[in-house]
Amino acid sequence: MSPKDLLLxxxxxLAWGVNFVVIKVGLHGVPPMLLGALRFTLAAFPAVFFVKRPKVPLRWLFAYGLSISLGQFAFLFYAMYVGMPAGLASLVLQAQAFFTLIFAAMFLRERIRAANLVGLAIAAGGLALVGAQGGHAMTFVGFALTLVASAMWGLGNVVTKRMGQVDLVSLVVWASLIPPLPFLALSLIFEGPERIEASLRSISALSVFAIAYLAFVATLIxxxxxxxxxxxxxxxxxAPFSLLVPIIGLASAAVLLGEALTPMQIAGAALVMAGLVVNVFGGRIVQRFFAATQ
Structure with a gap:
């Protein structure tokens, strides 16, 4: 990889890691479902007028928009709203890698290899340690909802695999047309028109920055x-670069929000990261080992 692309x-x-701190900041002034509606409205407009629609059937576009966009972020935003710390959210959400494996095996008949199972077992142990620490600056409901968000991300990944080769930018832009209305409906039901009006009327510059960051930096750029x-x-x-996202997420949450982990949560985070590394690199390590011994 060239130095320029390595920088990219x-x-x-960095943008995706800090994203979790920005979500937490945005939720201080805007309720979660309204935040989702505003994020994806800005992600879709005006970009949709300049980006060609992806060459995929409409049903797959809707499946992607309802899973990886609406489903993932509805659960993630609400999880962080009810007490999931930003740093731990960035870590737990990476369980999507294992949900992707499971859903791909179920729906696409893809094979799960031994390294994947070992990585899954290690990461599951880490998630169990993190989840057992509910009440230590983290609610169990927030933890559980973040796991559901990661499952929705995994389901969206399988939808993307099912589509085949597709322009990722056009897919993200056009799929962003789908979540705003469902998000707004959820906001009307759970947050109410009075709260929506009050939030929009008294919206702060920090909240506007958070929404713009989520739409333009984290999503489009x-x-x-x-x-x-x-x-x-x-x-x-x-793909291995994505392993750095929770590291940036945990570090930025500690520096910018003052979030601190308990020793048990640190141990759990280390196990989750180890499981992700085994999942990504385990097969290659085993192949090289057997090649060297022959």
Missing amino acids: ACIVI GYSLWGKLLARYPASQV
Whole structure:
């Protein structure tokens, strides 16, 4: 990977890692479902007028928008609203890698390899340690909802696999047309018109910054740069960079929000990261080991 593209990868990982702190900041002034509606409205408009619609059937576009956009962020935003710390959210959400494996095996008949199972077992132990610490600056409901959000992300990944080759930027932009109305309906039901009006009337500059960051930096710029990297390099060379997202998420939450982990949560975070590393690199390590011994 060239130095320029390596820098682009680092920019994306930094943008996505800090994203969780920005969500927490945004939720201080805007309720979660309204935040989702505003985020995806800005992500769709005006970009949809300049980006061609992806060449995929409409049903798959809706499936992507309802799972990875609406489903993931509805659960994630509400999880963080009811007490999931930003740093731990960035970590627990990475369980999507294992939900993707499970859903791909169920719906696409893809094979789960031994390294995947070992990585899943290690990460599951780490998540159990993190979840057992509910009440230590984290609610169990927030933890559970973040796991559901990661499952929705995993389901969206399988939908993307089912589509085949597709322009990632156009997919993200056009799929962003789908969540705003469901988010707004959820906001009307759970947050009420009075709260929506009050939030919009008294919206702060910090909340506006958070919404703009989520829409433009985390969504449009992040996925545009990531799509360019995937187009230039094999996925196996690009995907491991995503392992840095929870590291940036945990570090930025500690520095900017003063979030601190208990020793048990630190141990759990280490196990989750170890499980992700085994999942990504385990197969190659085993192959090289057997090749060296022959």
